[in-house]
Amino acid sequence: MGAGVSTWNLANAVSSAGHLGVVSGTAIDVIVARRLQVGDPGGHMRRALAQFPYPEVAERVLERYFIEGGKADDAPFKPNPVPSLKPSPHLLDMLVASNFVEVYLAKEGHDGLVGINYLEKIQLPNVPSIFGAMLADVDYVLMGAGIPKSIPGILDRFAAGEPAEMAITVVNGPDVKTRFDPRQICGNDVPRLARPQFLAIVASATLGNMLKRKSNGKVNGFIVEGPTAGGHNAPPRGRLKLDENGEPIYGERDLIDPADFRELGLPFWFAGSYGDADGLRRALEVGAAGIQVGTAFAWCEESGIEPELKQQVIQLALENKVKVITDPIASPTGFPLKILDKQDSVKNPEVYAARKRICDLGYLRHAFAKEDGTIGWRCPSEPVAHFQRKGGELAATEERRCVCNGLMSTIGLGQVRRDGAVEPALITSGDALSDIGRFMRNGATSYRAQDVLDSLLSIPKRDSPVDSGVHAVSGASRGTGRA
Numbered sequence: 001m002g003a004g005v006s007t008w009n010l011a012n013a014v015s016s017a018g019h020l021g022v023v024s025g026t027a028i029d030v031i032v033a034r035r036l037q038v039g040d041p042g043g044h045m046r047r048a049l050a051q052f053p054y055p056e057v058a059e060r061v062l063e064r065y066f067i068e069g070g071k072a073d074d075a076p077f078k079p080n081p082v083p084s085l086k087p088s089p090h091l092l093d094m095l096v097a098s099n100f101v102e103v104y105l106a107k108e109g110h111d112g113l114v115g116i117n118y119l120e121k122i123q124l125p126n127v128p129s130i131f132g133a134m135l136a137d138v139d140y141v142l143m144g145a146g147i148p149k150s151i152p153g154i155l156d157r158f159a160a161g162e163p164a165e166m167a168i169t170v171v172n173g174p175d176v177k178t179r180f181d182p183r184q185i186c187g188n189d190v191p192r193l194a195r196p197q198f199l200a201i202v203a204s205a206t207l208g209n210m211l212k213r214k215s216n217g218k219v220n221g222f223i224v225e226g227p228t229a230g231g232h233n234a235p236p237r238g239r240l241k242l243d244e245n246g247e248p249i250y251g252e253r254d255l256i257d258p259a260d261f262r263e264l265g266l267p268f269w270f271a272g273s274y275g276d277a278d279g280l281r282r283a284l285e286v287g288a289a290g291i292q293v294g295t296a297f298a299w300c301e302e303s304g305i306e307p308e309l310k311q312q313v314i315q316l317a318l319e320n321k322v323k324v325i326t327d328p329i330a331s332p333t334g335f336p337l338k339i340l341d342k343q344d345s346v347k348n349p350e351v352y353a354a355r356k357r358i359c360d361l362g363y364l365r366h367a368f369a370k371e372d373g374t375i376g377w378r379c380p381s382e383p384v385a386h387f388q389r390k391g392g393e394l395a396a397t398e399e400r401r402c403v404c405n406g407l408m409s410t411i412g413l414g415q416v417r418r419d420g421a422v423e424p425a426l427i428t429s430g431d432a433l434s435d436i437g438r439f440m441r442n443g444a445t446s447y448r449a450q451d452v453l454d455s456l457l458s459i460p461k462r463d464s465p466v467d468s469g470v471h472a473v474s475g476a477s478r479g480t481g482r483a
Contacts, residue, residue, distance in 0.1 A: 002231060002428055003027040003404075004411035006117070007304040008044075008105035010297060013449040015112035022115040022142060023102045025129055026122060027363055027404065029091070030080045032098035034413040036062070037077055039070030048101040048108075053135060054185060057093050064090070076416045082362035083124035085168065085178050085375070095125050096185050099132030113139040115199070119232075120146025121333045122363045127166050127180040131158050134193045142223060144201025145232055145335065147210070152198045152217025158182065159195035173369025199223050199269075203234035205260030212264055219266065223292050224256055226272030230295050230430030232335040233326060240328065247326045248336050258286035275432050277458045295430035296439065296452045306412035309425060313340070314445060318437050324429050330401045332364045332380040337403070340427045355424060356417070357383045361404035401426055 003026040011021030035045050046066070049058040065078065081091040099116070106114045116133045118126050120143055130141060134155070143151055150166050157164040163181035170176055182190045197220035202208045208222050227233045227250045237253040261268045270283040271292035283291045297303060299314055316322040323341040331337040359365065359382035368391065370376045378390040381400040388394060406426025408414050414423040439447040439455060 002410065003407040004031045004304040004413070005298050006294075007302070008102050010300070010302040010304070010449060011106040011114055012108065012110070013302050014297070014453070015106065015114050016110040017450065017453050018112060019453065020113045020115055020140060021106055022117050022140070023106050025099055025102070025116045025118045025133065027361065027407070028102050028129070029094040029098045029125065030361060030408065031411070031413060032101055033061075033065045033080055033094060034077050034408070036065040037067050037071050038413070039067060041070075044105055045101055048104045049097065051104055052097055052100055053191070054187075057097055057185060060090070060093050061097050074416060074420060076418075077413070079360060082360070083122075083365075085124065085176060087124075087128070089184070092128050092180070092184055095128040096132035096135070099129045100136045103133045103136035103138045107136065107138075115140030115142055115196075117142040117201075120144065120148045121232075121335075123166060123168050124178060125363070126151075127154060127164055127178060128185075130154055131164075131180060131182060131185070134158050134196065135191075137194055138196050140199055141196050142199045142201060144223070144225070145333065147207065148200055149211055149215040151200075152215045152219055154217075155195050155198060156217045159193050161190040161192050168367055170375060171366055171368040173367075173373075173375070176367070176375060197221070201225055201271075203227075203254070203256070204237075205257070205264065208261065208264055208266075208268075212266065221267035221269070221289070222261065222264070223269050223271055224261060224288075225292075226256060226270075227254060227326070227336075228431040229272035230298070230324075230338050230433075231428050232331060232333060232337055235328075235334075235336055242328065245325065246328070248328050258288065262287045273431060275430075275452075275456070276435075276438075277456055280456055291456075293452065293456065295432040296436060296455075297449060298429060299433070299436050299447075300439070300449045300452060301446050302449045304411045306410065306425070309410065309412075309427070311445065313427065313429075313433070314436065317433055317435075318440075318445070320434065322434055324431050324433055327399075329399050331403055332400050333403075337401075338428050338430060339401075340429065355402070357381065357402070358405075358417075359383075359386075359402070360415075361408075363404050 003024060006022055006024045008023055011023045014021035032045055040046055052058040081088055103114060103116055116138050154164040165177045165179040167175040167177055199221045200211050200219055201223040203225055211219050236248050236250045241249045243249050267289040269290050269292045270288050274283055274291040275293040275296045280291050299310055324338050325341045326336045327339050328336045330339055359379045365377040365379045368376050368378060376390055378387050378392050380396045381402045384397045387397055403426060405415060405423040409423045409425040410427060416422055439451045
């Protein structure tokens with residue numbers, strides 16, 4: 001669920017109840033750095049950093065970012081290093097330590113399972129990030145938004161204490177590789193780590209079959225996402241067609257046949273409009289191991305969405321005034337993105353339209369080959385003149401949103417600009433947002449993760465064996481690749 005929405009405390013609540021709680025690993029280095037700069041309320045970041053197995057790394061992180069009592073509200077956050085092919089020692093500190101922190105806190109106080117979700121589209125930080133999560137003994141790694149066939153092998157190499165590398169896609173040029181050696185953090189004291197299971201997020205059995213056959217290690221299962229899942233979706237198969245509202249049209253070729261996944265012989269979970277008891281029943285009846293639930297958990301009290309923003313959206317949902325649309329061009333990734341409709345957006349769309357373009361977080365930049373053979377970086381959401389100067393086409397910049405900065409504001413960690421303005425929030429959700437009122441009873445205007453679980457598991461035992469294992473997967477970010 002985006003950046004910082006499926007937080008450690010949400011995953012902890014789900015895992016404590018016996019299911020698979022999943023934290024988002026997207027931009028977690030920036031999120032932890034900003035939590036420290038607002039004073040680390042509750043002391044959670046410092047508590048986890050105190051358990052980091054290499055104290056000198058934790059000390060450097062705290063020295064650079066922690067502000068006792070928090071920064072002034074109108075002061076900007078200190079910038080983080082932008083992801084790069086050869087990250088600086090400071091960036092490696094943050095990537096490894098922040099992923100450790102989030103997983104450590106999610107696993108604290110119970111013996112349940114915890115996963116972490118990454119995006120193939122955000123390639124540069126992934127290798128050291130995975131190592132940080134494995135240092136905290138993460139149980140599952142989930143990845144979509146592309147074709148993550150190199151991830152199983154990375155898990156294998158880190159489990160053996162070996163360096164790992166990942167290919168970075170280059171537009172109009174050959175792939176290049178980014179490499180991380182655990183000794184860059186651990187010195188010569190490199191541990192042997194438990195190898196987490198790997199779940200690939202896919203939208204078709206074709207892609208699932210390819211990953212099973214061609215990945216550089218074992219794929220342990222699949223999250224199967226349909227087009228009603230929140231966040232990023234796979235585009236429709238074939239030529240993109242839009243309906244009268246400008247949304248992508250999904251057809252018969254996009255339908256998922258459970259039999260195709262059963263034939264793959266690996267566990268699979270369904271996602272996208274399965275987030276209720278009937279959805280769980282239907283999934284189990286066709287052979288799924290269970291369901292992944294995002295939207296229902298995104299708006300519960302334990303999620304990371306800024307509380308005032310969360311309450312405004314919940315009120316709109318209760319009044320049937322909220323609508324989620326699939327915007328085919330908002331995201332610089334090129335994938336359709338689920339966002340609140342402009343007429344229903346809590347943040348005035350005119351405010352976002354007036355936003356000065358800036359690309360200072362850089363997670364969704366694309367690598368491209370320059371004429372001299374070197375690698376450059378560009379993002380369709382950066383200043384238009386910069387993008388064109390780097391060889392990008394003007395049409396690619398139209399109506400693009402800065403997803404990186406927008407999602408930081410959604411969780412209350414938006415950057416303050418020189419003119420005092422705070423980056424506007426970008427609100428993403430799944431289609432199930434309009435139905436979250438079912439979790440609130442007796443006039444309540446909020447609900448907890450346990451309320452979601454109680455609702456999901458309200459199936460009579462004679463209908464579905466809901467007590468037979470891990471069924472609810474919470475909090476995976478919505479990115480899906482296609483074959």
